[in-house]
Amino acid sequence: MFVSRPAVHPVEAPPLTDATENPPRVRMKDVQGMPGTVGGLALRFLQFMFALAALGVMASTSDFSSVSAFCLKWKILDLQLNYHVLCSYLVAATILQSLWSILLIFLDVYALLVKRSLQNPRVICLFAIGDGITSTLTFAAACASAGITVLIGNDLNICSKNNCGSFETATAMAFISWFAVSPSFLLNFWSLASR
Amino acid sequence: MFVSRPAVHPVEAPPLTDATENPPRVRMKDVQGMPGTVGGLALRFLQFMFALAALGVMASTSDFSSVSAFCLKWKILDLQLNYHVLCSYLVAATILQSLWSILLIFLDVYALLVKRSLQNPRVICLFAIGDGITSTLTFAAACASAGITVLIGNDLNICSKNNCGSFETATAMAFISWFAVSPSFLLNFWSLASR
Incomplete structure (x- = not known):
């Protein structure tokens, strides 16, 4: 049994002010999926690939000279509806x-x-805040696009003019990208709270 | 200084199997906004009031005999678009x-x-999972509705038939309800991780 022997090796108490100003680096458990792990890198790759795929699908349906020009081609029933606002938003969120x-990905590889x-x-x-913002924006864009897709989904006359298939694919890609961001956000938030 | 006196009062080691099966109740810090606090009750009230307001605004624009009958009245340009799917989804999410x-609220008051x-x-x-699910559904419904609102927002001809104002108000209420759920979810998740 260990018995303490006081006053044999007196040790100075560490200065308190320094410790409160610069809290010691707490070593957290390396759970797969957190930044700096192979699982985290895989999640980041999924997010990136599907966000890029959503962007690519939307870009492939037009000459994509500019975002607003690209989106203005997507009109419903030739009315001056502001569909381009939503389309620009999906493009902006995936970018x-x-x-x-x-x-x-670069940080994880490094x-x-x-x-x-x-x-x-x-x-x-920082990672948790960034993940929270990007995932919320991506999810909002995907939901708004899904709303329009459901709205015009059944009408073949509208879809032939508007490339509904491409828009649906881009929406699905954005949703999958959001599915990959959510674990990153939750794991970062969890490890932030459990330090 | 307290010095331990071994073998004066020998105490049985607590059975380990019981402790692992029923982990001791960890007392977490009572941060305002967590369940069982006044702040948490206030957040719940906000969520409830705004979700109910969204529902009420949508119900007030029709006789509201049934959800699908109510939603089928909301058509754009008299086409058989499936607007009622989205409308039903917003109603279901707010309910x-x-x-x-x-x-x-009942649990908090108790x-x-x-x-x-x-x-x-x-x-x-349990609270964190429930908050996560309801907030995601409410946010998705609000975003999809906002997408439609933006889509048909500028066209007065459509809006006069479809009570756009009411739909916009219901969407805004759903967003505010989501804003009130998010802190509850984050606080619950935080306290779950930091135990």
Whole structure:
């Protein structure tokens, strides 16, 4: 049994002010899916690929000279409806998602190559906020697009003019991208709370 | 200084199997907004009131004999578009949100009256899952409705037939309800992770 022997090796108490100003780096458990792990990298790849696929499908249906010109081609019944607002929003959300995911792919690859942990609380906080914002925007864009897809889904006369298939595919890709972002967000938030 | 005196009062080691089966109730910090606090009750009230308001606004524009009969009245340009699917979805999501929130209002009031803490990890886990599901559904319904609102927003000819104002108001109420659910979900998830 270990018995403490006081006053044999007196040790100075560490200065408290320094510890509160710079909290020590807490080493969190490396759960697969968190930043800096192979699972996390796989999730980021999924997010990026599907966001890019959504963008690619929408781009492939037109010459894509500019976003608004591209979207103005998608009109319902030749009315001046502001469909281009929603279309621009889906394009913008998938672009943002792609950029965010490719940035984190680079960070994850770097962390894996130099075997450095990304489990710093401030970095995780930044990742959680970024994931929360991009996932909310992607999900909102996917839902709004799905709403329109359901609305015009049954009418073949509208769909022949508007490439409904492409729009539906892009919406599905955006949803899958959101499905891949959600675990990243939840894991980051979890590890932020459990530090 | 307290010095341990071994073997004076030998105490049996608690049986390990019991402890792993029934983990001890961990007392978590009572942050305002968590279940069983006044802040949490206020959040629940906001969720419930705005989900009910969204439902009420949609119900007030028709005789509301049945959801599908109500929603079939909302057609765009007299085409057989399946607008009623989306409309039913918004109604269903707000009904689910209202039911979930009123249930938690009763639980919160009970906890406050008998001064009992709801900070049991299993209960919090249940709340977090329920909040996650209802908030996702409400947000999806609000986004899909907002998509349609933006789509038909500028066309006065369509709006005069379809009570756009009421639909926009219901959408806004659903969004505000989602804004009130999100803090509940994040706080529950946080306290679940930090136990």
